Amino acid sequence: MVDVRRYLGQALLYALFFVPVVYLSSEPKHQHMASDMAVIKLSIRHAGEVIGECKPPDGRQSGQRPSNIEAPKLCPRERSPLRLKLVLDGQVQYSASVPAAGLHNDGVSSMYQRFTVPSGSHQLQLLMNDDVAIDTYSWQLDQPIDLAPAQVMAITFNNGFEIQ
Amino acid sequence: MYQLGALSFLYYWIVAITGVYLFIFFETSITGAYASMERITVEQWYVGGIMRSFHRYASAAMGVTVTLHLLREYAMDRYSGVRWFSWVSGVPLLWLLFASAIGGYWLVWDQLAQYIAILTAEWFDWLPFMVDPMASGFLNQSSVSDRFFSLLVFLHIGIPLALLLGMFIHIKRISGARSNPARGLAAGTLLAMLVVSLWRPALSQAPANLDVSVTEVGLDWIYLNPYPLINDWGPGPVWGLLVGVSVLLTLVPWLPSRRRIEQAPIAVVDPDNCNGCGWCVADCPYEAVSMKQHDFKKGHQQSVVDPDLCISCGICAGACPSSSPFRHVDELTTGISIPGFHIKELLSLTEHKLRSLTGSSRVMLYGCDHGSVVEQLESSSVAAISMPCTALVPTAFVDYVLRKGLAEGVMISGCCEGDCHYRVGNTWMDQRFSGERMPILRTRVPREKVRVRWLGVQGTGELKQEITTFQQELAVPADAEPVEVVHG
Numbered sequence: 001m002v003d004v005r006r007y008l009g010q011a012l013l014y015a016l017f018f019v020p021v022v023y024l025s026s027e028p029k030h031q032h033m034a035s036d037m038a039v040i041k042l043s044i045r046h047a048g049e050v051i052g053e054c055k056p057p058d059g060r061q062s063g064q065r066p067s068n069i070e071a072p073k074l075c076p077r078e079r080s081p082l083r084l085k086l087v088l089d090g091q092v093q094y095s096a097s098v099p100a101a102g103l104h105n106d107g108v109s110s111m112y113q114r115f116t117v118p119s120g121s122h123q124l125q126l127l128m129n130d131d132v133a134i135d136t137y138s139w140q141l142d143q144p145i146d147l148a149p150a151q152v153m154a155i156t157f158n159n160g161f162e163i164q
Numbered sequence: 165m166y167q168l169g170a171l172s173f174l175y176y177w178i179v180a181i182t183g184v185y186l187f188i189f190f191e192t193s194i195t196g197a198y199a200s201m202e203r204i205t206v207e208q209w210y211v212g213g214i215m216r217s218f219h220r221y222a223s224a225a226m227g228v229t230v231t232l233h234l235l236r237e238y239a240m241d242r243y244s245g246v247r248w249f250s251w252v253s254g255v256p257l258l259w260l261l262f263a264s265a266i267g268g269y270w271l272v273w274d275q276l277a278q279y280i281a282i283l284t285a286e287w288f289d290w291l292p293f294m295v296d297p298m299a300s301g302f303l304n305q306s307s308v309s310d311r312f313f314s315l316l317v318f319l320h321i322g323i324p325l326a327l328l329l330g331m332f333i334h335i336k337r338i339s340g341a342r343s344n345p346a347r348g349l350a351a352g353t354l355l356a357m358l359v360v361s362l363w364r365p366a367l368s369q370a371p372a373n374l375d376v377s378v379t380e381v382g383l384d385w386i387y388l389n390p391y392p393l394i395n396d397w398g399p400g401p402v403w404g405l406l407v408g409v410s411v412l413l414t415l416v417p418w419l420p421s422r423r424r425i426e427q428a429p430i431a432v433v434d435p436d437n438c439n440g441c442g443w444c445v446a447d448c449p450y451e452a453v454s455m456k457q458h459d460f461k462k463g464h465q466q467s468v469v470d471p472d473l474c475i476s477c478g479i480c481a482g483a484c485p486s487s488s489p490f491r492h493v494d495e496l497t498t499g500i501s502i503p504g505f506h507i508k509e510l511l512s513l514t515e516h517k518l519r520s521l522t523g524s525s526r527v528m529l530y531g532c533d534h535g536s537v538v539e540q541l542e543s544s545s546v547a548a549i550s551m552p553c554t555a556l557v558p559t560a561f562v563d564y565v566l567r568k569g570l571a572e573g574v575m576i577s578g579c580c581e582g583d584c585h586y587r588v589g590n591t592w593m594d595q596r597f598s599g600e601r602m603p604i605l606r607t608r609v610p611r612e613k614v615r616v617r618w619l620g621v622q623g624t625g626e627l628k629q630e631i632t633t634f635q636q637e638l639a640v641p642a643d644a645e646p647v648e649v650v651h652g
Contacts, residue, residue, distance in 0.1 A: 014356035017228075018221070022360050025224045026382040030392060039377045043300040101295045112289060112297035114282075116359060150377045155305040164304055 038119040038147035040088075042126075044157045047108045048080030049101055049131035077106035080132040087125040088117060119149040126161050167582070168233035170345040173331065174353065175226035180324065182219040186212070187321075190271070192313040197273040198371045204369060217361030225357075227386040230261060235465035238416070240534075240585070245428070246337075246450050246473050253334045254411045260327040265387040267320040271313070271543050275576045278302075279381045283394045288400035305374045337450070342582075380385035388550030420600050429503040437486045438499035440465035443514055443602050444480035447555070449587040453480055453500070467500055477586035478502040482593075485603050488560035505551055505558035507558065514561065517547035518570040525635040526571040530557045534585035535578040536624040546631060547571070554578040555589035559605040566613055572638040573613045590618045613638065613639035 033039075054073035079100040086094040093115055101107030109130075124145045127137040141161040147153060154164040189212060199355065204212035234254065237243055243251040266284065270277045285299035301307055331415035344350070369382055394402045410559040435458060444467050445453045452473035458464035467480075480500045481487055487498045487507045496508040518528060523545040531538030531550045538548035551557070554576055562574045576593060585591045595601035597616060605614070615634050619627050 010352060014352055018225070018356050018360050020363050021224045021228055021386070022221060024385045025220060025366075026384065028385075029380050029381050030383040032392075032395065033377055033379045037377075037379075037381045041299075041301050041303050043297065045296070045300070107295070110296050110300070112286075112299045114286065114299070141277055152304060152375050152377050154307075156303070164306075 005068055014019070027077075031043075033116060033150070036119055036149050037116050038150060039152045040086075040115040040117055041112070041152060041154045042086055042094065042115070043080065043112045043154065044098070044128070045082065045108055045110045046082060046113075046128075046130060046157050048082055050076055051078045051080055052076035077104050079106055079109070080130055081105075082109045082111070083127075083129040083137070084111065085125075085127040085137075086113075086115070087127070088115075089122050093117075117147065119147045119151065121146050126155065128157070128161075165351060167345045168229045168236060169335075169343075171344045171349070171353070172226050172229045172233060173343040174267075174350055175222040175229065175344050176328065178218055178222035178354075178357070179226065180328075182215040182222070183320075183324075185215045186219060187317070190317075192317050193310040194308055194313065195275070197271060197313055198368065200532065201368055202637045203270050205365065209365065212359070213365050214361045217364075217366040218357055219268070220366035221357055221360055223268065224386050225353075227261065227265065230258070234413075242585070246272065246452070246475050249337045250334055251417050252414055253330065255410055257327060257330045257334060258413075259410070260323055260330055262387055264320070264324045264327055264472055267316060267323060269384065269388070270316050271320060272368050273313075273372045274369040275372055275378045276369050276381050276383070278374060279378045280388065280391065281372075283391050286456065287394050287399045287402065290403060302374055308374065310377065333358070346582075353628075372515060396582075428474075429505075430471045430474045430476065431478070431480050431500055431502055433467045433469060433500050434497060435459045435461075435466050437497050438466040439485070440467075441485055441602075442467075442484040443485065443498050447479050447483040447588070447592055447601075449479065449589075450475055469500070475586060476502055477553040477589065478505055478551065479553055479586060479589055479592060481505075481507055482553075482556045482558050484558070487558035488603075489558075489564040490560060502552070502556070510549070510551070510557070511561070511564075514547075514565065515570065517549065518565065521545055521547055521571065524572065525638040527573045527575055527635060527638070528565050528571040529577065529629060529631065530554055530561075530574045531576075532578040532589065534584070535580075535621055536619050536627040537621070538577060538627075540624060541628050541631060545635065553586045553589040555584075555586075555592050557593075559603050562614055563606055563609050566609060567597065573615065573634055575634060576614070576616045578618055580623070583616040583620065 014161060033059040057072070057074050082098040084094065084096055084098060085092060094113055096110040096111070098111045099105055100109050122145050124141070124143060126139075126141040128139040129137045131138055139157070139160065141163075143163075145153065145163070156162050156164065189204050191197060191201055200357070201216070201323065205216055206213070255624050266280060268278055270284075282299060282302050285302055287296070287456065288294055289297045291300050300310070331343075345353070369600065383389075387426070389403055390406065393405070431453070438458075440455065440458065440544060442455055442465075445455055450473045452470045453467050453472070455465045456468045458466045469480075478501075481498055481502055484499045484501075484507075487496075487501075489496060489511050496511055498507045501507055515579050521544065525545060527546045529541060529546055529548040531548060532554045533552055534552050535554070538550050542548045555578075557576065564578075565571050565574050576597075578593070579585050580591050581590060592601055593616065596603060597605045597614070599605070599607070615630065617623075617627055619630075
C-alpha cells in the first residue's frame with residue numbers, strides 16, 4: 001500500500017512538472033495581429049547618386065593635355081542618402097533619410113519597414129529622393145490599393161517602385 | 165530539486181539523440197521542410213512522432229530546469245566567492261539555449277516559424293552593424309530560398325554544440341560534478357515524457373505562407389516569451405532588457421549581499437602537524453588544497469591552500485589524520501584547520517556541552533549551518549553543535565565521545581543527501597563512516613550508537629523525531645560495560 005501511494009505521489013509530481021511544460025509549449029494562443037488588419041512591407045535597396053563631380057587631381061581644367069597623358073580624374077565616393085516618405089490616405093506613415101552604407105557612405109542604402117494597416121481600399125503614395133542635388137522627389141508612386149484581411153503587400157524598388 | 169543541473173544534462177542528451185533521428189528524415193527546402201516534418205509526425209507517429217515530441221518537450225523541460233537551477237542557486241547563495249566562475253559561465257548558456265530552441269522552431273516552417281522568422285530578423289536589423297536588413301529576406305514567398313534552410317540546419321546543429329561545450333566549461337571548475345541524474349529520476353522522466361508524447365504529441369501549425377500575415381499563433385511561452393515584446397515595444401527596448409538582465413546576472417557575484425559573510429576565514433596549514441598524507445587535497449570540493457615541498461622537512465610534502473579557491477567549509481580539517489582527540493599532545497593541533505572553528509575548539513565545546521547532559525541516553529548531535537537547525541533540538545539529554553559543514557567533524561570524535569562515555573550516542577546531520585551546500589560534505593562523511601574513505605570511522609565503534617541523517621533545513625522536525633527514536637533505542641540496556649579509553 002505504501003509503495004502504491006509512493007508511486008502515485010511520484011506520478012503526481014511528474015504530472016505537476018510536465019503538464020505545465022506541455023501546455024505552455026503551445027498555449028495560450030497569442031493574438032499577433034487583429035484578423036481585419038493587413039501588412040505593408042517596404043523594402044528598398046538602392047544606391048543614391050554620387051555627391052559632387054569628378055575633378056582633375058591638381059585642380060587644373062581637364063583637356064589641357066593630350067588624352068594619353070591626361071591624369072585620371074578624382075571622383076567623390078559619397079552617395080546621397082535616400083529620402084523616403086510613405087503616405088497612406090493622406091497620412092504620413094513613414095518619413096526617413098536612409099544613409100548609404102560604408103565608412104565613406106559610398107555603398108547602397110537599404111531599409112525595411114513593416115506597417116500594420118486596416119484591410120480594405122487605400123490610396124498609397126510613395127516618394128523617394130536619391131540625389132541631394134535636387135530638392136524634389138526623384139521617384140514617385142501614387143495609386144489606389146486594395147488589401148484583403150491578413151494580406152502582405154511587399155513594395156520594393158528596381159528602377160521604380162514595384163508592388164508585389 | 166538538487167538534481168536540476170543533472171536533469172538539464174539529461175534533457176540535453178534526449179534532445180540531441182532525438183534530433184539526430186529527426187535530421188535523417190528532414191528535408192532542407194522550402195516545400196520539403198514542412199512536408200517532411202508532417203511525414204515524420206503522422207506517417208511514423210509510433211517512432212518519428214514520439215521522437216519529435218521528446219525533442220520538443222525535453223527542450224521545453226530543459227528551459228524550465230535551467231531556470232529553476234539558476235533561481236535555486238541564487239536563493240541558496242551559491243554564486244559568489246569561488247563559485248563565481250560557474251555562475252558567470254552559465255549566463256551565456258542561457259542565450260545559447262534560447263537560440264538553440266528558437267532555431268528548432270524555424271526549421272518546421274509553419275506559421276509559428278514564419279512569426280519567429282520575421283520578428284527575429286526585425287530584432288537583429290535594429291543592431292547598428294546590420295547593413296542589409298535581414299527581414300527583407302522574408303518579404304514574401306518568393307524571397308525565401310532553399311539555402312536559407314541549409315543555413316538554419318547548420319545553426320541548429322552548431323549552436324547546440326556550442327551549448328554543450330559551454331555546459332562542459334560551466335562544470336569544469338567543480339571537482340566530481342554531477343551531470344547524470346539518479347537512475348530512478350531519469351527513468352521516471354523518460355516514462356513521463358513517453359506518456360505526454362502519446363497524450364499530446366508535438367504538432368506543426370498551418371504551413372508558413374509569407375504572402376499572408378500570421379494573426380493568431382500558438383506560442384511556446386517558455387522560449388518565445390520575448391517575441392510579443394519585440395512586436396509591441398520594438399526591437400531596441402527588448403535588446404536593452406535582455407542585455408541588461410544578462411549583464412546584471414553576470415555581475416551578481418560581486419554585488420553587495422546581506423547574506424554573504426564579509427571575509428570568510430581561509431584554511432590554515434600548520435607545517436609542524438602536516439604529515440603530507442594528501443587526504444585534505446582529495447577531499448577539498450573546490451581543489452583549493454594542493455601539495456608542495458615541506459617548509460622544513462626535507463623529502464616531505466605539506467599541504468598548501470589557495471585562498472582564492474577556499475570556501476571555508478572545513479572539510480579539510482575533518483579529513484586531517486592529526487585531528488584525532490586521542491593523540492598524546494598537550495594541546496590538540498591539526499595539520500589544517502579553519503580559523504574560528506579549530507578542531508581544538510570543537511573538542512572543548514563538545515566536552516563542555518556533554519558534561520552538562522543528564523539521563524541514560526545522552527546524544528551528541530553534530531549539524532551544519534545549512535541543514536537542519538540543530539540548536540533548536542538541544543535538551544537536557546541532547547547537546548548540539550552546528551558548524552559550516554558536518555564533514556568538519558573528524559570521525560575520531562565519534563569514537564572519542566563514545567569511548568570516553570561522554571554520551572551514549574552520536575548523531576550526524578546536515579544538508580539533504582546529494583545536496584550538500586559545499587557539494588560533497590555528506591558524501592565524504594558517508595564514505596568515511598562506511599570505511600571507503602580516509603579517515604575511516606574505526607570498526608571498534610558500535611554502529612548502533614551512531615546515526616547519520618541528511619534531512620536538510622526543512623527536516624528539523626523529522627530530525628527531532630529521529631533523535632527521540634534514537635534515544636529510545638539507546639535507553640534499552642545492552643551489555644553496558646563501560647568501555648576503556650584506548651589511545652590510538
